Amino acid sequence: MSEAGHGCPPAAAFFGFIGAAAALVFSNMGAAYGTAKSGVGIAAVGVLRPELIMRSIIPTVMAGILGIYGLIVAVILAGQIGQQSYPYYLGFAHLSAGLAMGLSGLAAGICIGVVGDAGVRATAQQPKVFTGFILILIFAEALALYGLIVALILSGKTASGGC
Numbered sequence: 185m186s187e188a189g190h191g192c193p194p195a196a197a198f199f200g201f202i203g204a205a206a207a208l209v210f211s212n213m214g215a216a217y218g219t220a221k222s223g224v225g226i227a228a229v230g231v232l233r234p235e236l237i238m239r240s241i242i243p244t245v246m247a248g249i250l251g252i253y254g255l256i257v258a259v260i261l262a263g264q265i266g267q268q269s270y271p272y273y274l275g276f277a278h279l280s281a282g283l284a285m286g287l288s289g290l291a292a293g294i295c296i297g298v299v300g301d302a303g304v305r306a307t308a309q310q311p312k313v314f315t316g317f318i319l320i321l322i323f324a325e326a327l328a329l330y331g332l333i334v335a336l337i338l339s340g341k342t343a344s345g346g347c
Contacts, residue, residue, distance in 0.1 A: 199279040
């Protein structure tokens with residue numbers, strides 16, 4: 185029920201803001217894990233084969249992109265949340281958009297971290313592994329792209345009629 189019998193329910197915006205926060209927080213958690221886990225592998229490679237350090241940074245860069253995806257969705261969602269005419273329908277759509285992006289970014293970050301750590305270590309021992317390693321990272325990044333696409337579609341939803 186809306187306040188004083190007019191306008192949209194103020195609680196609806198809560199769900200939209202949680203969606204924006206979820207997109208950013210979960211994507212950044214994935215990016216942080218991917219960066220940390222692949223950074224451990226880079227440190228190990230740096231001790232044995234210092235010439236491969238720059239080539240080994242690829243998983244860290246890919247993990248950082250996940251945070252950018254979450255930021256994009258969070259900014260889009262936060263820009264659409266208004267005090268007037270913001271029904272529960274939009275609040276729930278924005279919550280689901282944020283969760284789609286955030287959890288996809290988290291899953292991709294975990295995958296990038298695990299593959300990044302093992303991949304840079306394997307590449308240091310056998311350089312022929314590098315191409316397959318990069319392909320696996322690309323598929324892991326695609327998981328976050330799927331979440332981004334769904335989040336953008338959900339954030340474009342409009343409520344027909346009023347509250």
